[in-house]
Amino acid sequence: MTSSEPPAEPTYADRVFRSPAAMAGGGLLLAIIGWIVVDAAVRGEGRAPWVALTVALFAVPLIVAFTFRPAVHVNDERLRIRNPFRTVTVPWGAVADVRASYSSELVTQSGTKYQLWAIPVSLRQRKRAARRQMQRAADDPHGRTSVTADVSDDESRMAPADRTIAELRATAERLGGRPEAQGEPTTRWAFELLAPLGAGAVLALVLLAL
Structure with missing residues (x-):
């Protein structure tokens, strides 16, 4: 018995845009922070290990947030903008424009603007x-x-950021009218980074109170 249903379209992985330079810089900073914390834990005296831990709780989430985390994930239905402390998912139908001047940004049909940290303008x-x-x-x-x-x-011949923005703009124009690309933008905060920052703040207050 044969099925009359059409074959499902294949699902492809998201295309991801990142800044290699930011990730390289973030890796270097994490290595430096790690060396400082280990050195303070092994050779530090008194409050030095706790101070190093407090600095790490602040510095590591910030470094990850601004270097490794920023990314733009794209598929045929939407683009997902992962910025330092929040992730915004925007269906193509809700995109009014993607542009770059001194920074890259996406503008929705309602006029809301979202910065694209993963596509820095040089x-x-x-x-x-x-x-x-x-x-x-x-x-x-x-x-x-x-x-x-x-x-x-x-x-x-365009600069890399301008070329990427032009590609995203063309994709929005091409896919914005598809039924499966409709909807409203949604936002999720990066609590996995905000939580250690809060813990670092609490530890800093405790150290100051002692």
Whole structure:
């Protein structure tokens, strides 16, 4: 007996956008904090180990929040913006614009703005890309490097952040009308980072009171 139901469409993993430079810097800072805490625990005297633990409870969540945590997860129904202390899920139908000036941000149909921490804007990279475009335009008065140059070639000349923003904007325009991409944005706070920060604050108060 055969089924009349159409085959289900395959489900693909989210595409993830991150900042490799931020993650590398975060790894270095965590290594330094770890070395300080271990050194204080082994060789420290008096309150030194407790002070080191308090600093770690503050520093580690902050480093993770601003370097490892930021990411933008994208699939055919929505994009999930993971910023330092909250995660915002926005269906494509609720996206009005994705843009970048001095920072990257998403604007919803209701006018709410969300920063995209995972896609930092580098003015240096933007200036470098502009110089490359000017050089190519000078080499070819028509602004084309070959007879096969196309839009994808123009996008390749953009700064990385601007190229990513352009891709997200095009995706929103392409998928925003799909029925499964409708809905309202939702927000979840990163309590897994806020909790150790609170514990660090309590420990700091205890140390000051002693």
